[in-house]
Amino acid sequence: MRRQIVAGNWKMNKTYPEALALVNELATDLQNNPVSNVEVIVAPPFPYLAALSDKKGDAIQLSAQNCHQKDSGAFTGEVSATMLASVGCEYVILGHSERRQYFQEDSMLLEQKLKAALAAGLKPIFCCGESLEQREQEIHFDFVAQQLKDGLFHLSNEEFDKVIIAYEPIWAIGTGRTASSEQAQEMHEFIREQVSRAYDAEAALKTPILYGGSCNAQNAKELFACKDVDGGLIGGAALKSADFLTIIRSFQQ
Numbered sequence: 001m002r003r004q005i006v007a008g009n010w011k012m013n014k015t016y017p018e019a020l021a022l023v024n025e026l027a028t029d030l031q032n033n034p035v036s037n038v039e040v041i042v043a044p045p046f047p048y049l050a051a052l053s054d055k056k057g058d059a060i061q062l063s064a065q066n067c068h069q070k071d072s073g074a075f076t077g078e079v080s081a082t083m084l085a086s087v088g089c090e091y092v093i094l095g096h097s098e099r100r101q102y103f104q105e106d107s108m109l110l111e112q113k114l115k116a117a118l119a120a121g122l123k124p125i126f127c128c129g130e131s132l133e134q135r136e137q138e139i140h141f142d143f144v145a146q147q148l149k150d151g152l153f154h155l156s157n158e159e160f161d162k163v164i165i166a167y168e169p170i171w172a173i174g175t176g177r178t179a180s181s182e183q184a185q186e187m188h189e190f191i192r193e194q195v196s197r198a199y200d201a202e203a204a205l206k207t208p209i210l211y212g213g214s215c216n217a218q219n220a221k222e223l224f225a226c227k228d229v230d231g232g233l234i235g236g237a238a239l240k241s242a243d244f245l246t247i248i249r250s251f252q253q
Ligand SMILES: O=C[C@H](O)COP(=O)(O)O
Pocket: 009, 096, 168, 172, 173, 174, 175, 176, 212, 213, 214, 215, 233, 234, 235, 236, 237
């Protein structure tokens, strides 16, 4: 069976006391009612990572939301993958559409960031997904295939083995408009097929592919029941412990 994963991307939300409270609520609940079949990841803002690494407990893994492509140096305001690994981060989200849109991150830069993350021992959560215009023009499959080819499939087999893919249709992010389970399944199956072509059938079979885009406590069960949906990368609904815990427990037993 493939790994089942629920990752919470907090984006630029929460003060430090709020972040502490949220992690405490999650850790306590997961300790009292453990989930054996789901990996839980949280991606808080940079300043909280070191402290939360000590407080999150064993049931939660830690991700960063971004990293710089260089290991160290005169890059004011930036954070390297090595620094993230040194405070206990295990994952890093790369290629999120918000980074692509607001910070002009393109596939060439993402290639460097992926290499830096992997060299530091971090596992990348690589995001892809089309805009509404691209879906309406029916070029969404081609677009996602190109994003994967340019941004991800340059990795060696050993490197790719560490990757989680997140399909996040941009039109569903933060909009309350979720992809239907048919739309999600169709694209996840397509992504798996691309992995199979770029690597092999075994890689395709075992790579976790998460869905992101207004996934919440109400729709997670239906989305996670899709054959090729292995969990979610959750934004807004990851900011409330009750909602996030419901999502974590939305897999079929
Ligand atoms: O990284 C998470 C995604 O952008 C989804 O965000 P959302 O659940 O708020 O739509």
